[in-house]
Amino acid sequence: MLRRYLAKRLLVAIPSLLIASLIVFTLPRLIPGDVVVLMLAEKAYAKDLEELRAKLGLDRPLPVQYLEWLGRVARGDLGESLWTKRPVLEEIGQRLPVTFELAMFGLVFALLIAVPVGVISAARQDTIRDYLARSLAILGLSVPAFWLATLLIVLPAIWWGWRPVTGFVEFSRDPVGHVTQLLLPAFILGIATGAALMRLTRGMLLEVLRQDYVRTAWAKGLAERVIVMKHGLRNAIIPVVTLLGTQLPQIIGGTVIIETVFGLPGMSRFLFDAINQRDYPVIQGVNLVVVSLIVFVNLTVDALYAVLDPRIRY
Amino acid sequence: MNTRVEVPDQVAGAKPALGRARSSAGVEVLQALGRFVRRKPLGALGGLIVVALLVMAVFAERIAPYGYDDTIRGARMKPPSATHWLGTDNLSRDMWSRIVYGARVSITVGFATIGLAVLLATAVGVSSGYFGGAYDLVIQRVVDAWLSFPYLVIVLSVMAVLGPGLLNVVLSLAVIISAVNSRVIRGATIAIAQGTYVEAARAVGCGHARIIVRHILPNVAATIIILATIGLGTAILAESALSFLGFGVPPPYPAWGGMLSGSGRTYMFRAPWMAIWPGVAISLAVFGFNMLGDALRDVLDPRLRGGGAR
Numbered sequence: 182m183l184r185r186y187l188a189k190r191l192l193v194a195i196p197s198l199l200i201a202s203l204i205v206f207t208l209p210r211l212i213p214g215d216v217v218v219l220m221l222a223e224k225a226y227a228k229d230l231e232e233l234r235a236k237l238g239l240d241r242p243l244p245v246q247y248l249e250w251l252g253r254v255a256r257g258d259l260g261e262s263l264w265t266k267r268p269v270l271e272e273i274g275q276r277l278p279v280t281f282e283l284a285m286f287g288l289v290f291a292l293l294i295a296v297p298v299g300v301i302s303a304a305r306q307d308t309i310r311d312y313l314a315r316s317l318a319i320l321g322l323s324v325p326a327f328w329l330a331t332l333l334i335v336l337p338a339i340w341w342g343w344r345p346v347t348g349f350v351e352f353s354r355d356p357v358g359h360v361t362q363l364l365l366p367a368f369i370l371g372i373a374t375g376a377a378l379m380r381l382t383r384g385m386l387l388e389v390l391r392q393d394y395v396r397t398a399w400a401k402g403l404a405e406r407v408i409v410m411k412h413g414l415r416n417a418i419i420p421v422v423t424l425l426g427t428q429l430p431q432i433i434g435g436t437v438i439i440e441t442v443f444g445l446p447g448m449s450r451f452l453f454d455a456i457n458q459r460d461y462p463v464i465q466g467v468n469l470v471v472v473s474l475i476v477f478v479n480l481t482v483d484a485l486y487a488v489l490d491p492r493i494r495y
Numbered sequence: 496m497n498t499r500v501e502v503p504d505q506v507a508g509a510k511p512a513l514g515r516a517r518s519s520a521g522v523e524v525l526q527a528l529g530r531f532v533r534r535k536p537l538g539a540l541g542g543l544i545v546v547a548l549l550v551m552a553v554f555a556e557r558i559a560p561y562g563y564d565d566t567i568r569g570a571r572m573k574p575p576s577a578t579h580w581l582g583t584d585n586l587s588r589d590m591w592s593r594i595v596y597g598a599r600v601s602i603t604v605g606f607a608t609i610g611l612a613v614l615l616a617t618a619v620g621v622s623s624g625y626f627g628g629a630y631d632l633v634i635q636r637v638v639d640a641w642l643s644f645p646y647l648v649i650v651l652s653v654m655a656v657l658g659p660g661l662l663n664v665v666l667s668l669a670v671i672i673s674a675v676n677s678r679v680i681r682g683a684t685i686a687i688a689q690g691t692y693v694e695a696a697r698a699v700g701c702g703h704a705r706i707i708v709r710h711i712l713p714n715v716a717a718t719i720i721i722l723a724t725i726g727l728g729t730a731i732l733a734e735s736a737l738s739f740l741g742f743g744v745p746p747p748y749p750a751w752g753g754m755l756s757g758s759g760r761t762y763m764f765r766a767p768w769m770a771i772w773p774g775v776a777i778s779l780a781v782f783g784f785n786m787l788g789d790a791l792r793d794v795l796d797p798r799l800r801g802g803g804a805r
Contacts, residue, residue: 193636200640208652316537319789323781325732327739328755328774335763335770434645438736452648453740456655464652468644475643 183484190483194476201476202254205468206247210461254469260462262455269466273448277470279349280447283370283439284432286363288425290371291378295421296414299382304409306387314379321376326435329369330442349446366443370435374428381424385417419486426482429475531794538790544783551595552602559592564747572766582768585758590768593749594776600743600750601731601780604661608668608730609723615673617719620680621711625688625703635681641674647736654742661744668733676722683718687711717795724791728784735777751777 231240239246253260259269302314337343350358389395390413398408433449440450448467455463532539551558561567566587567579575582581590623634641649653667687693688711696706737743738752746753754773763770 193639196636197639197643200637201643204640204644204649208656312537319785320778320782323728323732323785324778325735325739325752325755325774325781327736327752328770328777331755331760331763331770332774335767338764339767430643430645432645434647437645437647437651438739441740449648453651456651459655464655468648468652471645471648472640472643475645479643 187480187484190480194480198473198476201472202251202469203247205465205472206250207243208464208468210243250465259466259469262463263460264458269462272451272463273466273470276446276448276451279445280433280436280440280449283363283367283436283445283447284429286367287370287374287432287435288428290368291375291428292425294371294375295378295382296418299379300386300409300414302379302383303386303390303413304405315383318376318379321372321379324372326369326373327438327442329372330366330439333365333369334442349444362443363445366439366445370432370439373435374432377428378421378424382417382421385420386413389413389417422485423482426479429478433471433475531790535790535793537786538793541783541786541788541790544779545787548598548602548780548783551598555596555599559589559595561589561592563593563596563749564588565592572762572769574766575768581772582766584754584769585762585766590772593754594751594772597749597751597754597773597776598780600661600738600748601734601777604664604668604734605727605731605784607665608672608734609726611665611669612672612676612726612730613719613723615669616676616680616722617712617715619673620677621684621707621715623677624681624684625707625711627685631681638674638677641671642678646671646733650733650737651740651742654737659742659745664734664737664743668730668737671733672726672730676726679722680715680718683715684711687714721788721792721795724784725788728781728788731777731784732781 241249250260257270259273261268262272265272298314298318302311305311334344350362352359386409390409395408395412398412403412436447437449437453439445440447441453448470452464452467454460455467567583567589568587570579570583570589571587572585573579573583575590579589579591581594583589584593619634619638623631650667650671653670654663657663657666690710693706693710696710701709734743735750735752735755738750739756741753741756743753744750746757751773755770759770759773
C-alpha cells in the first residue's frame, strides 16, 4: 500500500518538476540586458556578437533551446558557467556542501528551540511562561535575519572586543574551526523556522492533550512527564515533521542572506552572484538543483509520515 | 506557512465580529473594538503599532524634523541625543527622520503587495476550488511548482528579470505570496461549495458567476482578511530583505532594509545606531502585523489555526 502511495506521489511530483524546470529555464532568459553584450563589453562588433551567440546556442528558438537543455540535464550536464567556463555541476558540487551543512545545522537549532519550548508552552497553557514563549515565537518570526546577524557581529565587538573570524575555514584544514564558524550563522537561520515549529508543536500538543486516552492516562495516575512526553508528544510530533519539509524552501532561501552576511562560499551566494552577472546556466543549474532537492525532501517527508504514524494507511 | 489547513464549511458563523453595524454603526464598532482589546490585549498592541506605522507613513513630512536627505552641518555620525533622537548617519542625516520616511516604503510595498496578492490568490483559489476537475488539477500542479521554490531565490530571479525598484518588488512578492494564499482560499472554497445553500442556489438556476459572487466570496472573506493581515508582515520582511540585498528602492530614499546594508554595515562598529534602529523598525512593524493577524484569526476564524490550539 505504502509503495503504491509513494508511486502515486512520485507521479504527481513529475509534472510539478517539469513545470518548475520550465520556470527555471524561462526566467533568466527574460532578463533585460544581453549576456553576450555584457561579456564582450565595449569592444564588441556586430559579427562578434552573432558568433558568440551562436556558440552559446542563444540564437535558436526558445522551445528548441528548452528541449535541448532538458535533454542535457537528463544526462547530468547542466552546461558551463558563461564566466568561469567551468561545468556548472562541478561548481555546484563544490558549494552545495556548505549550504547543506548550514541548512542542516539550522534545522537542528530550530528543533532544539521548538520542541522543548513548545512542550513547556502547551503543558503550562495560559501561564506567564506560555505567554512569554508565544510572544517570543512571534518576535522570532518578525526579526529579520540580516539584522540579527549584524547585531550579533557588532554588539560582542563593541562590548567585549570579540569579532567573528572572517574568511572560510575548510573542514579538511581545521574541522573544529569549520564547525564553530557555522554555529552562529546556523543559529540565526534556525530562529524563524524554530518559531514556526514551536507554534505548531504547541498547537498539536494541546489538541492531543485533550483526547480521551490522555484523560485515561491521568486517571491511571501516571506522572505528568510520562503523559506529556509519551502519550502527548509522540502523537503531536507527526505534523511537525511535515512542517519541517515545508519549511525547507524557507531555510534554503534564508541561506542567501546568511551566506552573504557571513561571507560563506555556499550555493546561494553563488546564485546571488550569478544573478548579478546574468550567468544563465548557473542560475538555471542552481534553481533546478534546489527545486529538485525540495521536491525530493517533501517526498521523503511523506514517506516518513507513513512510517511514523501507524494509523495512516494509504 | 502551513498549507495543510482545515477550513471550516461555515465561516459565515464568524461574521458578527466583522461588524453588522449598519444601524447604530458607531456604537457597535466601538463596543466590538472594546471587546477585542479586552480579549486580545497582545493583538490590540499589534493594532496600535500598525496604526502608529500608518500615521508615520501618511504624515511623514509633519512628523520628521528633517527631510530624509537633508545633511546637517557638523553632525556626522553623532550618537543619539536630544536633538537627534536616533543619532545621525555617515552623511550627516537625521536617523529618526529617515526611519519615519522609511515607513512609507514598507507600508506602500506591504499594502500594494498584499492587495495584488489577495486579488490573484482569490481569483486562482476560488476558481480552482469551485470548478475543480482538470482545471483544478492543472492549476494546482503549477502552484505546486511555485511553492517548491525558496521565495527569496525566486523573487531574486524575478527581480533580476524586472530590475530593482518599488513596482518590481511589489510584483514579484505578490506572485509568490499569492501562490501560498491561493491554496488556503481553495481549501475554504471547496468546503463552502459543498454547502447545501450552494446546492440550493444551483437548483433554483443561479449561474456560476452569481454563486461565486453572492455565496462563495462573502464566505471566504474572513479567511482572506486573516491571510492579508499576516501576509502584510511577511511582505514587509521580504521587502526589507530585498532592499538589504540591493534590489529595493534606490538611494537616497530610505528603505529600512537598505539602511542596514551599505553604509549601515560599513560603519556599524563606529556608529552602531546606524545598524540598530532600522532593524528595530522592521521588527516592530512585522511584530505588529503578526500579532494583529494572530488575534484576528482567533476572533474571526479559530479553526484556521492549523494546530487547532486554544
